[in-house]
Amino acid sequence: MSLALSEEQELLRNTAREFIAEHSPVKELRRLRDSNDPVGFSRELWSQMAELGWAGIVLPEEHGGADLGYAELGIVLEECGRTLAATPLFSTLLLGANALLLAGDGTQRKEILARVAKGEAILALALQEGAHHAPYQVATRAEASRDGYKLTGKKTFVQDGHVADQTVVVARVSGKPGERDGLALFLVPKNARGLQVTRTVMVDGRNAAQLQLDGVEVDRSAAIGTVGRGADVLDPVLDRATIGLCAETLGTVAEAFERTVSYLKTRKQFGVAIGSFQALKHRAAVMFTEVELSRSIVLDALRAIDEKRPDVPLLASVAKARLSDTAFLVGNEAVQMHGGIGVTDEEEIGLFLKRARVAELTLGDAAYHRARFAALSGF
Amino acid sequence: MENPDTFRADVAKWLEENCPPSMRKPMGSEEEANWGGRRKQYANPEEKLWLDRMAARGWTCPTWPKEYGGGGLTAAQARVLADELRKIRARPPLISFGITMLGPVLLEYGNEEQKREHLPKIVRGEIRWCQGYSEPGAGSDLAGLQTRAEDKGDHYLVNGQKIWTSYANYADWIFCLVRTDPNAAKHDGISFLLFDMESPGVSVSPIKLISGSSPFCQTFFQDVKVPKKNLVGVKNGGWTIAKKLLQHEREMIGGMGFGLAASGGGATMEQLAKEYCGDDSGRIADPVIRSEVVQHLMDQRVFATTVRRSVEEAKAGQGPGAASSMFKLYGTEMNKRRYELLVKILGSQALGWEGSGFSPRELATTREWLRSKGNSIEGGTSEVQLNIIAKRVLGLPD
Ligand SMILES: Cc1cc2nc3c(=O)[nH]c(=O)nc-3n(C[C@H](O)[C@H](O)[C@H](O)COP(=O)(O)OP(=O)(O)OC[C@H]3O[C@@H](n4cnc5c(N)ncnc54)[C@H](O)[C@@H]3O)c2cc1C
Numbered sequence: 001m002s003l004a005l006s007e008e009q010e011l012l013r014n015t016a017r018e019f020i021a022e023h024s025p026v027k028e029l030r031r032l033r034d035s036n037d038p039v040g041f042s043r044e045l046w047s048q049m050a051e052l053g054w055a056g057i058v059l060p061e062e063h064g065g066a067d068l069g070y071a072e073l074g075i076v077l078e079e080c081g082r083t084l085a086a087t088p089l090f091s092t093l094l095l096g097a098n099a100l101l102l103a104g105d106g107t108q109r110k111e112i113l114a115r116v117a118k119g120e121a122i123l124a125l126a127l128q129e130g131a132h133h134a135p136y137q138v139a140t141r142a143e144a145s146r147d148g149y150k151l152t153g154k155k156t157f158v159q160d161g162h163v164a165d166q167t168v169v170v171a172r173v174s175g176k177p178g179e180r181d182g183l184a185l186f187l188v189p190k191n192a193r194g195l196q197v198t199r200t201v202m203v204d205g206r207n208a209a210q211l212q213l214d215g216v217e218v219d220r221s222a223a224i225g226t227v228g229r230g231a232d233v234l235d236p237v238l239d240r241a242t243i244g245l246c247a248e249t250l251g252t253v254a255e256a257f258e259r260t261v262s263y264l265k266t267r268k269q270f271g272v273a274i275g276s277f278q279a280l281k282h283r284a285a286v287m288f289t290e291v292e293l294s295r296s297i298v299l300d301a302l303r304a305i306d307e308k309r310p311d312v313p314l315l316a317s318v319a320k321a322r323l324s325d326t327a328f329l330v331g332n333e334a335v336q337m338h339g340g341i342g343v344t345d346e347e348e349i350g351l352f353l354k355r356a357r358v359a360e361l362t363l364g365d366a367a368y369h370r371a372r373f374a375a376l377s378g379f
Numbered sequence: 380m381e382n383p384d385t386f387r388a389d390v391a392k393w394l395e396e397n398c399p400p401s402m403r404k405p406m407g408s409e410e411e412a413n414w415g416g417r418r419k420q421y422a423n424p425e426e427k428l429w430l431d432r433m434a435a436r437g438w439t440c441p442t443w444p445k446e447y448g449g450g451g452l453t454a455a456q457a458r459v460l461a462d463e464l465r466k467i468r469a470r471p472p473l474i475s476f477g478i479t480m481l482g483p484v485l486l487e488y489g490n491e492e493q494k495r496e497h498l499p500k501i502v503r504g505e506i507r508w509c510q511g512y513s514e515p516g517a518g519s520d521l522a523g524l525q526t527r528a529e530d531k532g533d534h535y536l537v538n539g540q541k542i543w544t545s546y547a548n549y550a551d552w553i554f555c556l557v558r559t560d561p562n563a564a565k566h567d568g569i570s571f572l573l574f575d576m577e578s579p580g581v582s583v584s585p586i587k588l589i590s591g592s593s594p595f596c597q598t599f600f601q602d603v604k605v606p607k608k609n610l611v612g613v614k615n616g617g618w619t620i621a622k623k624l625l626q627h628e629r630e631m632i633g634g635m636g637f638g639l640a641a642s643g644g645g646a647t648m649e650q651l652a653k654e655y656c657g658d659d660s661g662r663i664a665d666p667v668i669r670s671e672v673v674q675h676l677m678d679q680r681v682f683a684t685t686v687r688r689s690v691e692e693a694k695a696g697q698g699p700g701a702a703s704s705m706f707k708l709y710g711t712e713m714n715k716r717r718y719e720l721l722v723k724i725l726g727s728q729a730l731g732w733e734g735s736g737f738s739p740r741e742l743a744t745t746r747e748w749l750r751s752k753g754n755s756i757e758g759g760t761s762e763v764q765l766n767i768i769a770k771r772v773l774g775l776p777d
């Protein structure tokens with residue numbers, strides 16, 4: 001598949017850009033943040049996106065999806081990233097629905113995916129337990145009980161966990177934290193007894209939650225895939241979600257960069273536009289190069305999923321490491337080049353820095369993905 | 380059009396039958412490459428055979444029109460050919476500034492007579508070209524060049540000095556920027572001339588590099604007579620051609636990061652790292668080196684993907700433009716990082732100069748590391764590429 005956009009894809013991009021600019025400009029994120037909105041995104045916007053077919057964009061038609069590829073999903077995500085649009089696409093489609101799509105049984109898929117595609121069901125994935133992404137570092141226990149399993153443990157950084165109708169909880173049926181074997185994924189409904197959800201307010205104005213599971217009982221039928229072999233589901237889900245997140249980050253970074261270049265052209269000091277100073281020009285050119293390189297790898301990684309290429313895991317790590325580094329560079333440079341105004345809350349550029357940093361640490365930072373790349377490559 | 384799979388199979392079969400075994404090993408260094416030319420001495424008959432066979436099909440210049448000796452292939456077919464060549468690890472049959480720099484601008488700006496005269500000889504490797512751009516006072520500020528060409532009716536009379544002329548001492552002909560109107564604004568008085576290096580009045584003296592080799596020269600012109608038919612494009616309109624050629628040059632240099640330089644004698648960087656820094660049950664033992672190796676492999680992958688995207692976007696009429704500056708910048712800086720990392724991996728074994736105590740591979744790495752320092756200077760420095768991106772792509776003001 002070519003890395004250039006097809007006509008249909010360009011059309012989708014234009015539609016997405018217009019729609020998101022109109023319905024979810026950056027000030028919408030500010031409104032949600034400043035009003036302490038209990039949901040953290042607009043449900044109305046989410047329904048509209050579902051009507052456009054985006055909530056289930058990669059889901060098969062039989063589940064009400066649009067049956068398009070990740071190349072297309074990536075376009076929508078990138079445009080969301082440009083305006084920092086708060087939507088549950090990442091938590092619901094990339095994490096939750098993907099787990100069901102890849103390993104859910106007929107009933108699970110049938111009941112939940114159609115509701116996802118309609119924008120009715122919000123899903124989340126509860127994985128992380130410490131301060132860093134370490135997917136097998138799971139201490140939450142799942143003990144077999146008479147009809148199913150009893151879950152006990154603590155989860156952190158569960159994106160959209162506070163509003164999810166169902167959360168995919170990763171727990172351990174055997175082994176020690178850090179081991180790949182012994183994991184299992186369970187669907188836990190929001191009203192489950194023993195489940196306590198605390199919303200955490202994050203720096204980017206979006207939200208994540210902490211989950212406390214005190215002997216939450218789930219049926220055997222709540223398990224997604226084979227109990228004890230949860231990593232076989234988790235790994236591809238995380239690869240896809242990582243690549244999707246990279247597409248969103250690309251939008252965030254590209255927008256922050258373009259805004260900065262415009263600022264360099266308009267802001268005057270010493271009687272000239274500050275963009276005429278070579279000290280800033282060269283740094284802008286370096287950022288441009290990094291953004292372009294980032295774009296290439298994101299496009300290739302998205303297409304790799306659609307083409308079912310064996311290098312998806314490797315590409316997920318290449319893309320995430322790159323985008324993390326680029327987000328770090330561009331986020332910091334954008335604020336610096338805006339001078340004093342850049343560190344004010346009133347100017348929007350700082351919001352891009354915040355979002356970029358959260359994305360950087362979600363599903364593993366550059367160091368994590370470099371180590372993973374080496375392990376996958378056998379050195 | 381021909382079925383692409385059939386084409387691939389035909390190419391593979393032909394290469395299998397026609398690429399001599401000794402041409403399927405990586406080259407030791409840039410100097411071992413076949414640059415062709417009137418004075419080319421062939422180290423072995425297979426090198427000559429390989430060139431002649433490829434040239435006969437026009438595959439030294441696969442996308443050039445057949446009427447000028449080229450292969451007449453589409454860009455997609457040329458990629459298939461390149462793939463298949465890579466698969467059998469074939470050496471390039473011919474490397475030349477004629478192929479990468481002069482040919483493309485002659486195709487665009489040359490007249491019919493010039494195309495018929497020069498292109499087929501480039502395809503067959505008969506004439507080796509050098510590039511007379513830089514002067515002692517005109518490097519980054521190339522348009523400040525002073526070499527003069529005076530109109531003498533049926534010919535130009537050329538006087539001046541060039542510097543850093545790569546392989547001028549081996550070249551047969553030169554493509555040269557000269558000033559034909561000293562009174563015009565500096566970009567408007569430049570012309571693009573071709574002439575034989577054996578013309579009376581041309582002299583060269585080699586300059587030694589920190590890597591120990593002498594790939595380039597000072598080049599002097601004293602009353603050199605150049606026939607008027609050797610002017611490419613219009614008089615005083617040479618700057619446009621000069622810039623276009625630089626774009627081709629930058630793409631070529633930018634792409635070298637994963638082309639020519641195949642040091643390590645076939646071993647991958649991660650293998651070398653295990654060998655020289657320790658192998659901890661299959662892992663590179665030194666975690667810092669391990670991380671740097673990863674970073675480098677990722678950079679290479681991301682860069683290669685970007686090169687591919689640029690080709691595909693160009694075909695689809697999209698893309699940011701001025702890509703050649705970006706590739707020159709990133710490709711050469713990446714190549715330099717690659718050699719710095721190789722030196723770090725090989726440790727003191729990468730710091731030998733000659734004699735015993737060092738393997739040929741180690742000695743080659745030392746020289747290539749030093750040679751790579753020139754990559755971010757030749758063809759326009761990294762700083763100049765950053766200026767071009769800032770101005771042409773980002774539209775930042777002067
Ligand atoms: C937290 C904070 C506290 C402050 N407290 C005070 C205070 O108490 N009193 C007070 O008077 N001021 C204060 N300031 C203002 C501060 O001094 C200015 O923000 C600072 O001088 C930069 O000016 P500017 O914001 O107008 O940025 P600009 O001058 O517009 O600069 C924008 C960008 O262009 C770059 N730039 C500008 N000119 C050049 C050049 N010639 N070459 C290369 N790059 C250039 C800058 O480095 C910056 O990255 C404060 C600022 C901050 C952020």
Ligand SMILES: Cc1cc2nc3c(=O)[nH]c(=O)nc-3n(C[C@H](O)[C@H](O)[C@H](O)COP(=O)(O)OP(=O)(O)OC[C@H]3O[C@@H](n4cnc5c(N)ncnc54)[C@H](O)[C@@H]3O)c2cc1C
Pocket residue numbers: 509510511512513514515517518519520542543544545546595753754756757758759760761762763766
């Ligand atoms: C290995 C090698 C092979 C070469 N082969 C050829 C050849 O075959 N033919 C040929 O014609 N030339 C050749 N060159 C010459 C090459 O094109 C020039 O060296 C190059 O353009 C730089 O010019 P300079 O050496 O005069 O450096 P200068 O222009 O003097 O630059 C010195 C330093 O100042 C920086 N600088 C200059 N201007 C600016 C600016 N405006 N902004 C910021 N920084 C600036 C440069 O980046 C550099 O770091 C070759 C050079 C090398 C190293």
